[in-house]
Amino acid sequence: MNQETLNRHPVYKQPMSATWWLSSRNYFLFMVREVSALFVALFAVSYLVGLYRLSQGEAQYTAYLESLQTPFAGLSFVVILVFALYHTVTWFSLTPIVMVVRLGTRVIPPQLVLLTNYLVWLILSGILFCLVGTS
């Protein structure tokens, strides 16, 4: 609209609701997906804290390990795990959209990309279990 028209007929700017992300299922799940990054970060920070305690000596580190075995820690880790899993699942579902994987001129079907992600995830998780979980 040109300025002359705007002067005679001002347009009405529709306000954007601050709770737009609650107005539909898709928007809400998007926000959950984004918030999952916060819990990913919290876990990373817990590792940072662990490293710090480790550097402070055996007594400090043992105290840190004991704090991991409290009900509060247990609950926190469960919540973090749920969000981390949601991150993984949504990240994998978005990967085929973000990247078109080509072999020559052939496009690898998105379902295959998705499956590969999950397979690699299982394998890597398995390796971690074997390396860390067993002594």
Next chain:
Amino acid sequence: MNEITITVTRYDPEKDSQPYEQSYSVPYREEMVVLDAINHIKDHIDGTLSFRWSCRMGVCGSCGMTVNGVPKLTCAVFLKDYYPNEIKVAPLANFPIIRDLVIDMSDFMDKLQEVKPWMIRDEEKPVSEGEHLQSPDQLAQFRQFSMCINCMLCYAACPVYGNDSSFIGPAAIAIAHRYDMDSRDQGQDQRTPIIGSHEGIWECTFVGECSEVCPKHVDPAAAIQRSKVQLTKDYMLSMIWPWGKS
């Protein structure tokens, strides 16, 4: 005769300080779409109702409105999917309202032109040399992104654009991508500064709702994310090898 209630947003800039709702009772037939109902209101009940429409078959992109909170082409939405419940028809979200269901689309038009949505060649091929040849694979690379009918449903669905109208937006980026992926086009370097600016692809947070509402399955979200990958690769390369192409 069965009837259905259509509640429509009304706004007269010369009389009203803000929009309000008005309900009408419209005869219901199974094969009717929302656009039919709105046309019935204008033709038989209230001739002051203003709205845009044209082809009534989902190819012109004119009749986009918010139907029960979701951006839709009103010529493609059947009353029977809502009957007997009330249907609320509002103007397309995220755009200023001129009157009733008519929105100001000048921002969208500006953005569309900004991305240079036309074939750019270093040198035009003379007609005597014949057509540009393109394989089916080459066509497949950009075809879906060429299907945009400029209906603006994606802008109405995008919360990033809703919060900040400086965002170039899904359709503009999708059409830029369409040309960048076209083997006949040589204009990518001209479009990159525009879609690669902060108001371009980088404001997008991949909500994905644009692709959900697109009536032509253009998948602008895919275009945007793929552009992010491409431009990040270019950025990394230019960091390591600043004397690169062009």
Next chain:
Amino acid sequence: MAARLKTTDPFWWALFSAGGTLAAFLLPAHILITGVGISFGWIQPEVIGYQRLLTWLEHPLLKIYLLLLISLSLFHWAHRFRYVLIDMGLRSIKAPVAVLCYGTAIAATVATLVLLFFCL
């Protein structure tokens, strides 16, 4: 070429993507083993006991692995959180928020680097 470098967005997005990918593939197992597993007693805490961990951390590859895991997870959060706030309607303090988010990630990266390569 110069126009392309005007914005640093691709840099932060690259870190976000790398972090997101690492977190997606590796974090659930880490959380299950060293988090939930130990808290619920399914896995003995000795598995990440003091001596055992110090021995592991003699390997520079493991130091690099942990550095990447922690740092990139935080850059992933920083970029996403910054944009969540913008998506929620943040307008006036966009710049300080960006500095705070990326700054936190950078600080955490430096802290992790120092701990892993200078203290342990």
